[in-house]
Amino acid sequence: MRSRAAIVHEYGAPWRVEEFELDPPRAGEVLVRLAAAGLCHSDDHIRRGIMAPPHQADHFTPMTPTIGGHEGAGVVVEVGAGVTRFSPGDHVVTSFVAVCGECRWCTTGMEYICDAGAGTMMPGMPTDGTFRHHTLDGGDLAHVSKIGAFAEHTVVAAASLVKLEPHLPLVPSALLACAVPTGYGSAANRGGVRGGDTVVVIGVGGIGTAAVQAARINGAASVIAVDPVDFKRKSALRFGATHTSATAGEAVDLVRELTHGVMADSVVVSPSEIGESDVVEALGLTRKGGTCVLTAMSAPGARPLNFNLQDFVLMNKNLCGTVFGSCNPKADIPRLAKLYESGLLQLDEMVTRRYRLDDINDAYADLAKGELIRGVIDFGIA
Numbered sequence: 001m002r003s004r005a006a007i008v009h010e011y012g013a014p015w016r017v018e019e020f021e022l023d024p025p026r027a028g029e030v031l032v033r034l035a036a037a038g039l040c041h042s043d044d045h046i047r048r049g050i051m052a053p054p055h056q057a058d059h060f061t062p063m064t065p066t067i068g069g070h071e072g073a074g075v076v077v078e079v080g081a082g083v084t085r086f087s088p089g090d091h092v093v094t095s096f097v098a099v100c101g102e103c104r105w106c107t108t109g110m111e112y113i114c115d116a117g118a119g120t121m122m123p124g125m126p127t128d129g130t131f132r133h134h135t136l137d138g139g140d141l142a143h144v145s146k147i148g149a150f151a152e153h154t155v156v157a158a159a160s161l162v163k164l165e166p167h168l169p170l171v172p173s174a175l176l177a178c179a180v181p182t183g184y185g186s187a188a189n190r191g192g193v194r195g196g197d198t199v200v201v202i203g204v205g206g207i208g209t210a211a212v213q214a215a216r217i218n219g220a221a222s223v224i225a226v227d228p229v230d231f232k233r234k235s236a237l238r239f240g241a242t243h244t245s246a247t248a249g250e251a252v253d254l255v256r257e258l259t260h261g262v263m264a265d266s267v268v269v270s271p272s273e274i275g276e277s278d279v280v281e282a283l284g285l286t287r288k289g290g291t292c293v294l295t296a297m298s299a300p301g302a303r304p305l306n307f308n309l310q311d312f313v314l315m316n317k318n319l320c321g322t323v324f325g326s327c328n329p330k331a332d333i334p335r336l337a338k339l340y341e342s343g344l345l346q347l348d349e350m351v352t353r354r355y356r357l358d359d360i361n362d363a364y365a366d367l368a369k370g371e372l373i374r375g376v377i378d379f380g381i382a
Contacts, residue, residue: 006357037150038072039372042070067148068144077153099329180347188218199222202268202282204225206373283312
């Protein structure tokens with residue numbers, strides 16, 4: 001069949017919205033009609049050519065042409081052989097971390113580092129390494145995170161989908177595919193936020209806003225949102241932030257005053273792209289025995305860190321990374337959907353603006369200008 005998608009043909013060039021050929025799903029795969037796709041910085045990093053598979057970081061191998069998008073929600077159209085968890089008509093959200101259910105990590109409760117999901121940046125289907133998406137001249141098309149959500153239709157592995165209750169609206173539910181579990185889990189799972197804590201969130205776009213909400217829902221007494229963009233700081237107050245600051249440096253005195261010198265129990269670092277100074281400043285905001293969580297992406301390759309190692313050791317601080325907020329997609333996406341149903345988790349309010357697929361370059365321009373918490377491509381089927 002033919003469908004339309006936003007495709008990267010050349011790194012640094014704009015998205016091109018055009019038709020492509022899509023094969024039927026094979027064994028273990030599902031054809032999905034997309035209803036919505038969230039606009040994540042990661043897809044723009046790929047478009048710009050600053051993200052590559054980890055083992056290719058030093059010897060970059062192009063992944064173009066590539067269909068963008070990994071944060072999606074839609075409706076199942078067709079299932080391949082052996083797929084029993086999904087049927088045509090089911091509402092689903094994508095998971096950029098595929099879950100095989102059989103590797104060491106899945107069987108010990110850590111689906112977010114599944115061996116199958118670890119290949120998310122490699123081209124080809126996770127089922128057999130071949131391609132379902134093709135250019136009109138017959139060439140192969142990669143699809144970001146094995147999802148390709150910037151398309152009207154896509155074929156993904158069943159392991160990359162989570163079923164959604166049919167009464168939930170699909171457009172805000174798309175945020176459950178990446179931004180919300182990543183941000184929420186960064187605070188609740190990796191940061192271990194508990195009642196009465198002081199939490200700092202550095203960067204309050206889509207992921208940071210979800211982290212702010214996690215801190216609120218899990219009982220944090222003080223939540224400090226740090227962002228240079230005034231619009232985002234004001235927005236964070238509506239989602240549960242109690243205080244704001246333009247920079248991490250400016251937040252030091254505020255956090256010191258709020259905690260009587262103890263500093264923050266948890267610090268979540270979620271700017272659009274993380275650098276050395278972000279880590280150093282975040283550790284400076286973290287209390288003795290506290291946890292600093294690195295959620296944002298960085299360019300591939302080694303990044304030297306120059307911080308006070310003695311302070312880090314003697315103060316018993318924890319510095320950790322997280323992927324997908326250390327959430328287990330099959331269990332945690334439905335749990336977050338329940339929080340949305342209850343009114344505790346705000347998804348509709350996070351959607352700043354909806355766009356047509358044809359307007360994707362304008363949408364990313366708005367994101368770059370700091371005008372969005374989360375922009376969404378609305379395919380107009382729900």
